[in-house]
Amino acid sequence: SATILLSGESGTGKDLLAKAVHAWSPRADHPFLEINCSALPENLVESELFGHERGAFTDARSRKKGLAELADGGTLFLDEVGDMPPGTQPKVLRFLEDSRFKRVGGTSDIRVDVRVIAATNHDLPQMVETGAFRSDLFFRLNVVPIHIPPLRERPDDIIPLAEYFVEKLSKDLKRDPVKLTGSAVRLLESYPWPGNVRELRNILERVLILEDVRELRAEHLPIEIHEARAASGKVSGLRQLPSEGLRLEDVERDLIRQALARSQGNVTRAAGLLGISRDTLRYRLTKFPDLASEAARDPESQ
Template sequence: MAETILVCDDEELIRWSLSEQLRTDGYNVVEAVNGRDCLEKLKAVAPALVFLDLKMPELDGMSVLRMLREDDSDLPVIVITAHGGVESAIEATRMGANAYLQKPFDLREASLATTKALEDHRLKREVHYLRSRQPSGYGEIIGDSPSMRRLFETLRRLEAIDAPTVLLQGESGTGKDLVARAIHGRGPRRTRPFMEIDCTALPETLMESELFGHERGAFTDAKATKRGLFEAAAGGILFLDEIGELPLGMQAKLLRAIENRKFKRVGGVADIPLDAAIVAATNRDLRGEVKAGRFREDLFFRLHVVPIEVPPLRERGEDIPALVHFFIEKFNRSFSRNVHGVSGRAMERLQSWRWPGNVRELRNVIERTIILLPHDVIDLADLPAELRGEAIRGATRACPFVLPDEGVDLEMVDRGLTEQALARTTGNQSAAARLLGISRYALRYRMEKFGLK
């Protein structure tokens, strides 16, 4: 059954065009012409999401949003603001809006924002549901192994600390982002923004603008002043994911901002106070990176105030049954399945697998298995072929492959193993390289050689 979306905007053209786009995307749409009309429609149709214009006659969007949140409604809201109304939109996100669109906006952007807001809302409801049934864990993190209990104890000690500087270290897929969100969600800044940036996603020139913002005219495409994440995270937490990938030049600028607790926008002259707690994460050995000259020692020690190691899944095998059942319930609801559980043989194999992609890999395995499962219990034969054929943990490290009499095409084998490693780790190059026992640069060479993306 299609979900219903309420579009509230006093401008008929915008209301009509947005509604038509959402109908094309497969949603049912109800329209409201002002804030009071919106409140009436909310009572009548119980929508899955609301598009809410902030500037309207009779009752403005900010008032409607405030009333929704005062009623403890967690209904996803995407606010619409006129050009120049970014400050109001940011204030709305602090009040609980999921996102904002600035007029004039691209209708494809509205479609993407809708998908993300609905998915985030579903995930939050699932987590709330499962948290009420899962006593072992912390926030959204599941685990009861000794290593996870030590992690949770450290997180509890941080609950009363206003602005801790935390460095999360651990392999790719271990859930460092969940730990960062738990620090925010249980700490004194939980009602303020949580802003996240992936340090591998942008080149250095754009990274500076993304973090610090820029003034109009600071560079060719800077047609308007932009607030950076440091400003948007004011009073909250800024999560710097994959900090080990940050270029050296950007490391110096980040260190200066953290040390001085102030920064300037790109092209600006005024100092802006930095009022955001810094949580950084990396899957690299930063001490080794410092020795190799790829990471600044002074920035390392500035971030290494509260170091937290997130353990790999292979070191907490006793947590795997709880994680498996969590993912089974999650994907049962996602795919309208009724999978009851896992056989003893299958669980034994899941617990003996070395999980180079960690919890992310386990999640993908359970998702794929449930999609393809022809019955209601996961057995050993239902698991992916690579898990069924895994040798016993701790066996000899001799070559696991037997050369056939007719020989092999070594280049084809090289390509095939590279493709499998990237597929196993859902495209994470660091984890894939680790799985193959080569450097990231060697992996990138193979990807370019074989035309893999």
């Protein structure tokens, strides 16, 4: 039941880890509730956490239980805790110290049995030094600190996470199971994932919505992943590049040229290789007149 503080870049999967900790704990049969401390106005955060009594403020027409009370026996996840309003911090500190709180407008203490897991993408020790975050609250939260590295620093996690998301999303979308092919695996492993786990999930969800396939291949993945791989290959030879460096436009031109060559000028097939629509590729071709002749053999491009 120790309090856990998860830290790491945005999108690294802190919420997934929090849910996993809850699911594998003795509290798994009780609620897992979460609040994003950066998503609510300051005057609503306390009410959402601890509830309010009737008449506590304008529009408070009835008593409302807060998340701390509703999560009794389970886990309360404080996401983006570094953005918690200063006025709410001492009340959360008291709640962590003795598991008691008062509803907004209330006079009686309410006691609950709740495990708290907090997460942040901020440097909380630095915020403590500057006075932006209470030091006593930080120490109460930091009982079990866990730092989650960005996805680019844990490449062995990319494919297990991708397989998990593909399986879960396939069920959510009520479609047949989808398998990752070797070409898709290699491409996913080569991408640096600046948006971390959230970006991986979003890309796979987009592909599964747009592509009705049983096997997910590299050609089904969006062009930005292909471009990143091509750029990576070119950057590895920086000594042979001109001093002005590498332009993204050149990478895009090379990708389109390769796709047209592999598809023998067929724009529809080339678009499939690039993971974009035929109309999108036709639009991109208007930027590269030198490639127009390579696409002219495709009757669908006329």
